[in-house]
Amino acid sequence: MPDTGLHLAITLFIIASCMSGEELKPAIGLIPFGLLCDLDSLFGIHRATLHNVFIIALPLIFMAVPQLRDKIKLRWLALADILIASHILLDAFYNGVFLFYPLSVDNYNLRFWFGLNEAGPGISFSWFVPGNVEEVHYAVKPSPSVPEIGIISNGIELIILVSAIFSFIMRFLAPFTRARSP
């Protein structure tokens, strides 16, 4: 999977670009939605149980709680959905996800390439669906292809995460400190 640090960075970028500087509390409350899919590495089937299209309905549960229904804005729920979808999409580009689990055990493994080669400029996109029951078994028992949950694996991810944290701080904390200063 992409490392947790990369998921966190994308989450912070999306929140910082979609919310106003006065929404610090809901912004912090939305951060877990970009990360929670990976809880299925602790239970269920990793890349399946919480990495499918049906999990995008999860934020609607909050609307069922009367005490929360009036306080939560629809825009925040939509953003929670976007964060969950961004996590699943990012994973789909890295070894794939079981997008329609439990109705299907096909593993959607996306590929995208854009650049120059000896034939000139080129672009390609494809999705492999090699999944079968064995693929689910492979996801339950991590093989060398899914050996661990990394936080940050290299300097590129570190720079991206630091940039995302900086964007988040500039969006939400800078207005807060400005308002407090005389």
Ligand SMILES: [Zn+2]
């Ligand atoms: Zn994941």
